[in-house]
Amino acid sequence: MSWEDSTRQKMLHLKLPTDPRWANIAQMQIEDILTDHAYCEQKAASSCISLIVRFNDLDGLVDTLTPVVAEEWGHFERVLDQIRKRGMKFGMQRKDEYVAKLNDFVRKGGSRMQQLTEHLLLNALIEARSCERFKLLSQQIEDEELRKFYYELMISEAGHYVTFIEMARTYNDPEKVNKRWQEWLTFEAEVLREMEIRGDRMH
Ligand SMILES: [Fe+2]
Ligand SMILES: [Fe+2]
Secondary structure, three states, rough: OOOHHHHHHHHHHOOOOOOOHHHHHHHHOOOHHHHHHHHHHHHHHHHOOOOOOOOOHHHHHHHHHHHHHHHHHHHHHHHHHHHHHHOOOOOOOOOOHHHHHHHOOOOOEEEEEEEEHHHHHHHHHHHHHHHHHHHHHHHHOOHHHHHHHHHHHHHHHHHHHHHHHHHHHHHHOOOHHHHHHHHHHHHHHHHHHHHHOOOOOOO
């Protein structure tokens, strides 16, 4: 199976495809998109750091996520570089409505491992959606350099998506994880359906 095919299959897990108009709207506001994207990378790095601190006793988790932090921060640097070389402004962080809504879906309480499952699935979902959006940008925007850039990042985020899902299945009963994953996917589709499409946000 080619990389494209296997990734398409994985991305099919998302229950609602992004509105096809999004990438076109986004490229008209690329300065905003790049700024928003930079903060997505920062949040990805920060959330991995939080997991490492909170679950310090899980050697496998610490050893797997430590290089992911470096990768996400590397992505941040690369986005910042794209902003700088275009003479654009690295703007302020804005309220991330998408992530805030997903955060509300995190089930409170339960065992420590249940909490871990929730956070790993949350991260997996954001990776999957980012991967889908990067793919659209890599196919649809006119800027050749950014097309290549987003293609590369799509591959990297697809890898992170797999890492989070597999880790969730390692630290908890895989059947329970799969069931909860379906609930997460359904919820994410509802969140996206209710949000207006915006060209100045990655999500
Ligand atoms: Fe990233
Ligand atoms: Fe990632």
